[in-house]
Amino acid sequence: MKLTDTQRAIVEFVKDDGHKSQSEIAEMLGVAKSEIRGDLALLTTLEILGARQEYGYYYQGKKNYILFAELLKSFPIENIMSMPVIVEERTSVYDAIVMMFLENVGSIYITKNGNLVGVVSRKDLLRAAIGTQDLNHTPVNVVMTRMPNIKTVEPETSVFECAKMLVESQIDGVPVIERDINEPEIIRVVGRVTKTNITNLFVRMGNDYFIEGMI
Amino acid sequence: MKLTDTQRAIVEFVKDDGHKSQSEIAEMLGVAKSEIRGDLALLTTLEILGARQEYGYYYQGKKNYILFAELLKSFPIENIMSMPVIVEERTSVYDAIVMMFLENVGSIYITKNGNLVGVVSRKDLLRAAIGTQDLNHTPVNVVMTRMPNIKTVEPETSVFECAKMLVESQIDGVPVIERDINEPEIIRVVGRVTKTNITNLFVRMGNDYFIEGMI
Numbered sequence: 001m002k003l004t005d006t007q008r009a010i011v012e013f014v015k016d017d018g019h020k021s022q023s024e025i026a027e028m029l030g031v032a033k034s035e036i037r038g039d040l041a042l043l044t045t046l047e048i049l050g051a052r053q054e055y056g057y058y059y060q061g062k063k064n065y066i067l068f069a070e071l072l073k074s075f076p077i078e079n080i081m082s083m084p085v086i087v088e089e090r091t092s093v094y095d096a097i098v099m100m101f102l103e104n105v106g107s108i109y110i111t112k113n114g115n116l117v118g119v120v121s122r123k124d125l126l127r128a129a130i131g132t133q134d135l136n137h138t139p140v141n142v143v144m145t146r147m148p149n150i151k152t153v154e155p156e157t158s159v160f161e162c163a164k165m166l167v168e169s170q171i172d173g174v175p176v177i178e179r180d181i182n183e184p185e186i187i188r189v190v191g192r193v194t195k196t197n198i199t200n201l202f203v204r205m206g207n208d209y210f211i212e213g214m215i
Numbered sequence: 216m217k218l219t220d221t222q223r224a225i226v227e228f229v230k231d232d233g234h235k236s237q238s239e240i241a242e243m244l245g246v247a248k249s250e251i252r253g254d255l256a257l258l259t260t261l262e263i264l265g266a267r268q269e270y271g272y273y274y275q276g277k278k279n280y281i282l283f284a285e286l287l288k289s290f291p292i293e294n295i296m297s298m299p300v301i302v303e304e305r306t307s308v309y310d311a312i313v314m315m316f317l318e319n320v321g322s323i324y325i326t327k328n329g330n331l332v333g334v335v336s337r338k339d340l341l342r343a344a345i346g347t348q349d350l351n352h353t354p355v356n357v358v359m360t361r362m363p364n365i366k367t368v369e370p371e372t373s374v375f376e377c378a379k380m381l382v383e384s385q386i387d388g389v390p391v392i393e394r395d396i397n398e399p400e401i402i403r404v405v406g407r408v409t410k411t412n413i414t415n416l417f418v419r420m421g422n423d424y425f426i427e428g429m430i
Binding site for chain 1 (some may be wrong): 312
């Protein structure tokens, strides 16, 4: 896994100029703070950068390589998750199927006023499509799998934990969720992790199994 | 990745008694030759055993660990592939959908007299199911993707090459095929590789990133 140009620029900046905050690094690169969140997470996971509260990021040293398992057990899923596709619960089954084709995804999340209430997979929709229901007048919440029978992960969950959940639960994907601190009963879907994300990472790791030394 | 009891027994047998043929090893274990094919492939890939034609398998020495990428680039897909689900081309779309649910697979291979001619995915069947056709009287070959527009791999293809093909072609799975030496135009399906197989391997590798030393 080679570092990207952005990641190299961050390391050079921090190395030359001492400790830097996320805002300072973003400003130097001319991007939004959110855009470098994944890069900083990778660089600290690899222990190329260290991070301390109220002190910021600092250069920690050269590291020539890291074993796969170390990386995948400490690397948060938010760095490789996909965007979720979401519809409200009164959407018709037919419209959900059309949405699935348009977005080319294997599952769609169902919300009620923005709160996650269910999920439908291609399999659920195929079962509905060969049934006797009128797809245009059946709302998708009739055929969905409902909370709390849905496995979920959080942005901080490691890629290893996510992959293990997919394998052990025999499912193709899980929603990545966040709870509001003030309203913990509200579940917001912020991402989607599938076997596609895991396979992509597997190939990336196979392509370059050494993390190249920084200098 | 720990060696299994069978793999340990093979190593001990070969180590104590010098070079051994696959038949001798199978006989010692009291199993069919075909059952230890995967184990021998793993042990030679890890270079714990060596193999030379007309000489057989021999003990090559202790190896404490192997990096993921080395393993996945030389490990043939036949060791982790699943059984294919196959129907003949005159099967109705409805029966193919039922078969997909019964076998719980994401794609079905279509043959004509045993020769691979096409593949249908959940997506193809969902598209057919919301169409105007009579699913009971439409043969599955009307809605399938046809050869030669199907990516395939062979049993010897490495897991890395397979995973790369899935990612680059944006497909969920590929059939593993063999051609008859005497009739090279005949394509037999012998297996199925999907992102599920890759994710399973990813988790196995994450569980035990060292190949434990043999002694």
